[in-house]
Each structure stands twice: as structure tokens, then as C-alpha cells.
Amino acid sequence: MDIAITEIGGTSGDIESLPFLEAARQFKLESAANDVIFLHLTLVPFIRAAKELKTKPSQHSVATLRGIGIEPDLLVCRSEVPLEEDHFKKLSMFCNVPTRYVVEELDVKNSIYEVPLELARQELDLKVLELLNMEPGTLDLDSYRQWLDGVLHPQKECTVAVVGKYIKHQDAYKSIYEALHHAGIKHSARVKFLLVEAEDLESSDAEKILGPADAILVPGGFGERGVRGKVKAVEYARTHKVPFLGICLGMQCAVIEFARDVLGWKDANSTEFNEMTTHPVIDLMLEQRSITDKGGTMRLGAYPCVFDPESLAAKIYGKTEISERHRHRYEFNSKYRKDLEDAGLSIAGTNPESGLVEVVELKDHPYFIGCQYHPEFKSRPQDPHPLFAGLIAAALKGHEHAKAQ
Amino acid sequence: MKTKHIFITGGVVSSLGKGITGAALAMLLEKRGYRVAMQKLDPYLNVDPGTMSPFQHGEVFVTDDGAETDLDLGHYERIAGVTCSKASNYTSGKIYSNVIARERSGGYLGGTVQVIPHITDEIKKAMRSLH
Numbered sequence: 001m002d003i004a005i006t007e008i009g010g011t012s013g014d015i016e017s018l019p020f021l022e023a024a025r026q027f028k029l030e031s032a033a034n035d036v037i038f039l040h041l042t043l044v045p046f047i048r049a050a051k052e053l054k055t056k057p058s059q060h061s062v063a064t065l066r067g068i069g070i071e072p073d074l075l076v077c078r079s080e081v082p083l084e085e086d087h088f089k090k091l092s093m094f095c096n097v098p099t100r101y102v103v104e105e106l107d108v109k110n111s112i113y114e115v116p117l118e119l120a121r122q123e124l125d126l127k128v129l130e131l132l133n134m135e136p137g138t139l140d141l142d143s144y145r146q147w148l149d150g151v152l153h154p155q156k157e158c159t160v161a162v163v164g165k166y167i168k169h170q171d172a173y174k175s176i177y178e179a180l181h182h183a184g185i186k187h188s189a190r191v192k193f194l195l196v197e198a199e200d201l202e203s204s205d206a207e208k209i210l211g212p213a214d215a216i217l218v219p220g221g222f223g224e225r226g227v228r229g230k231v232k233a234v235e236y237a238r239t240h241k242v243p244f245l246g247i248c249l250g251m252q253c254a255v256i257e258f259a260r261d262v263l264g265w266k267d268a269n270s271t272e273f274n275e276m277t278t279h280p281v282i283d284l285m286l287e288q289r290s291i292t293d294k295g296g297t298m299r300l301g302a303y304p305c306v307f308d309p310e311s312l313a314a315k316i317y318g319k320t321e322i323s324e325r326h327r328h329r330y331e332f333n334s335k336y337r338k339d340l341e342d343a344g345l346s347i348a349g350t351n352p353e354s355g356l357v358e359v360v361e362l363k364d365h366p367y368f369i370g371c372q373y374h375p376e377f378k379s380r381p382q383d384p385h386p387l388f389a390g391l392i393a394a395a396l397k398g399h400e401h402a403k404a405q
Numbered sequence: 406m407k408t409k410h411i412f413i414t415g416g417v418v419s420s421l422g423k424g425i426t427g428a429a430l431a432m433l434l435e436k437r438g439y440r441v442a443m444q445k446l447d448p449y450l451n452v453d454p455g456t457m458s459p460f461q462h463g464e465v466f467v468t469d470d471g472a473e474t475d476l477d478l479g480h481y482e483r484i485a486g487v488t489c490s491k492a493s494n495y496t497s498g499k500i501y502s503n504v505i506a507r508e509r510s511g512g513y514l515g516g517t518v519q520v521i522p523h524i525t526d527e528i529k530k531a532m533r534s535l536h
Contacts, residue, residue, distance in 0.1 A: 040416055
């Protein structure tokens with residue numbers, strides 16, 4: 001590796017992060033000159049009443065760092081309005097950082113993918129390389145700028161309902177929102193999120209809440225709260241032919257809903273929520289039964305999955321062997337596989353070694369996929385995940401169709 | 406070539422976007438032809454965020470090698486295009502549990518185990534694991 005970047009969580013002055021800062025201080029002390037630098041990210045707040053930017057909080061935070069023996073080499077100032085020359089001078093003077101190495105990072109307007117351009121505008125990368133005594137190389141951002149222009153000027157739009165149980169926390173489904181955004185970019189579409197708290201759906205008319213959605217996504221989660229709402233969302237997507245993607249618990253809810261509604265097994269459930277159910281279509285994995293510790297003991301990380309070549313998933317991925325990341329304890333109960341398949345639920349993907357069901361689909365539906373794994377973790381802005389790209393393609397098709405009518 | 410190191414610290418308030426800024430910087434350095442690795446050190450005492458509610462901590466990001474990690478690693482993978490691993494996220498809890506496990510197995514036999522140097526040495530080891 002040429003360059004390692006270590007982000008130290010928390011803010012300077014926190015008791016908890018002191019050992020990390022102390023270790024970083026020692027790390028620099030023990031390294032050759034120009035091998036280690038400190039970049040301090042700080043806030044320069046704009047005080048509306050005084051119409052002024054204030055540098056004092058930054059001065060204090062740097063003073064705290066210097067008190068523990070860390071001298072920042074670079075000061076990156078987050079601000080909503082541009083800094084003026086005086087601010088740079090003042091920050092340089094009081095924080096003991098040369099003015100050239102005091103840079104601003106303004107709030108970006110529309111997308112976090114604008115941030116690299118904002119930093120490039122300030123030549124932060126060049127200044128870092130200067131301090132590390134490394135060759136500048138060349139930077140070509142033309143194709144990135146071109147791509148970003150597409151991101152900022154979508155031609156179409158669609159609405160995706162995300163029916164979750166941690167909806168109020170804006171970062172709880174970060175990768176899912178990003179993956180939907182990436183898929184939208186691919187199709188030149190703005191993806192609007194309809195955030196639905198699963199519990200709210202339980203006592204309401206599904207049509208009223210989910211009616212405006214061009215696609216429905218039910219993400220993962222743990223515990224019984226909100227599961228009835230998630231199952232209701234699946235039912236709506238299945239019966240109204242709304243493009244659907246169920247992830248982890250979302251996939252499990254799809255299996256439960258299908259067993260209850262299509263097979264008529266009214267008490268079908270996951271043993272996570274009802275250990276006494278007569279139809280445990282989702283059950284604790286065998287290897288999980290002897291585990292009592294909660295930390296780091298789920299089925300975690302990358303595992304392979306093989307698709308039925310005839311499946312929608314195989315078509316969407318363009319291949320039949322894939323690897324995806326997992327985080328779960330419960331699984332599709334293979335004991336009910338035949339019954340569910342006979343009733344019309346397609347088993348599209350399984351783990352080649354254990355046979356664990358990874359992907360389920362419905363044939364008589366424009367787009368209905370449930371996956372046990374978490375595709376959202378592997379989506380990239382310029383390389384969206386196939387399952388999300390497929391969902392948005394189906395959503396846009398439905399959106400256009402609805403408009404035409 | 407020896408690995409060079411950039412530490413990113415934060416001041417004044419949290420949620421300033423250290424993760425996004427770091428990832429964006431990494432992207433630019435990669436475009437200039439360098440190979441970049443990224444890491445997040447979290448001060449809390451949970452060994453990893455896997456046992457925390459998403460209401461507390463936001464999403465738990467999972468790596469290929471099965472680590473349950475901070476969601477900033479998602480920014481690293483998406484913006485910088487790096488692939489993260491277990492070495493990409495350490496918490497105080499993880500560092501302390503390593504040191505205490507070593508103490509129990511006799512790794513410091515005869516000595517007093519202290520924040521400096523034992524915890525800080527363990528942290529420096531974690532920092533070097535990126536190289």
C-alpha cells in the first residue's frame with residue numbers, strides 16, 4: 001500500500017479517543033520525517049445574527065490537539081459559506097498551520113459525490129502529497145465530471161417505498177439508499193424515497209401509503225416489531241404487481257407472506273417471532289443453535305450463491321455464480337421448499353455447499369425478488385448492483401405505463 | 406516504497422463528515438496513481454457495532470471477510486472504491502479485549518498492563534496492519 005488513511009472517530013477533547021490520539025502521536029514520533037501527517041477536520045460556523053464566520057471553535061479544538069502533542073499539518077474547514085482571506089490568516093496564525101495548508105470544504109449542494117471535486121478545487125490532494133514528499137502524478141477528472149453531470153441532471157424519476165423499522169434514523173439504511181441512488185444514476189432517473197415506518201403500515205390502508213410507490217423495498221432487521229407491517233407491504237407488492245426487492249428479513253417476510261396467503265398456512269412464521277408456529281417457514285440455522293454469544297456470531301461476510309439459469313436473478317446478474325455478503329441467523333426452512341415451489345414460489349438461488357436458499361422469486365410478476373444476502377453493500381456509484389438496477393428499471397417501466405394510462 | 410500515513414482527526418462537533426472527506430481524498434490520491442487503504446478507529450467500548458441498534462449507530466456495514474463495521478466503511482468502499490476488511494475498523498473495545506486476552510494467557514507475565522504502552526502499542530499495531 002502506498003498511502004494508509006486512518007480516521008480517528010470522535011472529536012478532539014473526548015476522553016474516549018485519547019488513547020487513539022496518543023498512539024497516533026507516538027506513531028508519528030517513531031516514523032521518518034514526511035511519512036506521517038495529521039489532517040484536522042473542523043467546523044467554521046456561520047453565525048446568522050452577526051452574519052459572520054467564527055474561527056474560535058477551530059482554534060480551541062486545535063489547541064486541545066496541541067495539548068496532547070499533535071500538531072495538525074492540514075486544517076480542513078467545513079463551512080456553509082466561503083472563507084475570506086482574513087479567516088485563512090487567522091486560522092493559520094492561531095492554529096499554527098501555514099495558510100497554504102488551511103483549506104475550506106464547502107457544503108455540497110446535491111450529492112456527496114461532489115465532495116471529491118470540492119476537495120480537488122482546493123488542491124487538497126496535491127497539498128497532502130507535498131507534505132508527504134510524494135510525486136503529484138496527474139489528475140484527470142473529466143470522465144468523473146461528466147458522470148457527475150448525469151447524476152445531477154436526471155431525465156426521469158420514480159418513487160421507491162422503503163418499508164423499514166429504523167426509518168427515523170437517517171443512516172440506518174445508508175447503503176440501501178445509496179444503492180437505490182446508484183441504480184437511478186444508471187437509468188438517468190431521480191429516485192425519490194417514500195420512507196414508511198413498518199409499524200405505521202400495520203394499522204393503515206396499504207393502498208393509501210404504498211399507492212404512490214413505483215417499487216417497494218423491504219430491508220433487513222431484527223426482532224418482531226414491525227414485521228406485520230413488512231409482511232403487509234410484501235402482500236401489497238405481490239398482489240398489486242409492484243416491483244419488489246426484499247433483503248434479508250425482507251426476503252424472509254416475502255416467504256412468510258407467500259406461505260400464509262397462497263398456501264393458506266395462516267400461522268406460518270419465522271421461529272424468531274413465534275417458536276410455536278405449525279409452519280416454521282423461516283427457522284434458526286442449524287449451526288446457530290448451539291451459539292449463545294451475540295457478538296460476531298451470525299453467518300457473516302461473503303458466501304457463494306448459484307442461480308437457476310432460468311431465473312430472473314441469473315438474467316439480471318448476467319451470470320449464474322455470484323458471491324454476496326451476509327448477516328443473519330435465520331434461514332429459509334428447506335423442509336417447506338417443495339410445498340412453496342409447487343405453489344409458485346421460485347427458488348432462484350442457493351448456496352452450492354449447504355443448499356441454503358439465498359434467492360426467491362415470483363414468476364407471474366414484473367419484478368419480485370427476495371434475497372437472504374445484502375446486495376446493497378456491493379453497489380458502487382459507477383457500478384450499481386444488478387438487483388437494484390433491475391428494480392429501478394422495473395419501477396421506471398411501471399411509472400411510464402401508469403403515466404400513459 | 407514504505408507506506409505513508411495520513412491521520413484524520415475531527416474538531417468542534419461530530420458528524421462533520423470525516424468519513425466522506427477521507428474517502429474523497431482517497432479517491433483523488435488513487436486517481437493520481439497511488440494505492441490507498443482506509444481505516445476507522447472508533448472510541449466506544451463495544452468490540453464492534455454488530456450488537457448496537459441501528460437507532461444508536463446507524464447501519465452496520467459488513468465486509469467480505471465478515472467484519473461488522475462502522476458505516477463510514479461504506480463511504481470508503483463507495484467513494485474511494487477501496488475494499489475494506491477486518492483491519493479497516495477497530496474500536497477501543499476490540500483493542501482492550503485483545504490486550505486483556507493476552508494478559509490472561511500470560512503474555513505480559515510479571516508486568517503491570519497499562520494504557521501506555523500496552524494499549525497504545527496495540528493501537529499502533531492496528532494502524533500498521535493497513536500497510
